[in-house]
Amino acid sequence: MRNPIRLSGILLLSVLSIASQAQRVYVIGVKRVADCEFATRPLIADLRELRYPKDWNILVACSSLVWERLQRNGDAFETNTAFTNLQGHITVLNGEIYREMMPLRGTSHRTPRLVLKHELGHIICGCDDEERADRVSEYPERRLRIRQPALKR
Numbered sequence: 001m002r003n004p005i006r007l008s009g010i011l012l013l014s015v016l017s018i019a020s021q022a023q024r025v026y027v028i029g030v031k032r033v034a035d036c037e038f039a040t041r042p043l044i045a046d047l048r049e050l051r052y053p054k055d056w057n058i059l060v061a062c063s064s065l066v067w068e069r070l071q072r073n074g075d076a077f078e079t080n081t082a083f084t085n086l087q088g089h090i091t092v093l094n095g096e097i098y099r100e101m102m103p104l105r106g107t108s109h110r111t112p113r114l115v116l117k118h119e120l121g122h123i124i125c126g127c128d129d130e131e132r133a134d135r136v137s138e139y140p141e142r143r144l145r146i147r148q149p150a151l152k153r
């Protein structure tokens with residue numbers, strides 16, 4: 001993704017403190033944080049077990065309209081579920097995946113958790129390559145983490 005997404009004007013949901021980790025979760029497209037709980041509740045449960053890097057930002061598009069806007073913003077039309085901006089340390093999620101029937105359609109990642117693991121694969125490999133991200137995301141979860149910062153700042 002070339003265009004970093006600006007975080008201004010985005011409602012802060014919570015600062016998660018999970019051991020040494022502290023991902024920030026932002027919800028977009030709702031007036032109240034509670035209106036996006038259909039997505040954030042299961043998301044936060046998964047984030048407790050997946051080792052996203054400290055200081056990673058997770059943006060949840062709480063409506064399809066917002067998702068489409070963020071897709072345009074991130075130049076990410078090839079995905080219906082999520083995309084990651086490695087430079088900006090941002091993963092954008094389509095909140096709709098938490099309302100859809102399983103398995104998710106139009107993606108090889110059948111559940112929101114597998115979507116999150118795939119995005120974590122991108123973060124760990126430090127690459128945009130889909131197949132590499134998938135291979136990394138199949139590591140056992142205890143190995144699914146960044147040992148050294150793969151990203152240059």
Ligand SMILES: [Zn+2]
Pocket residue numbers: 118122129130133
């Ligand atoms: Zn991908």
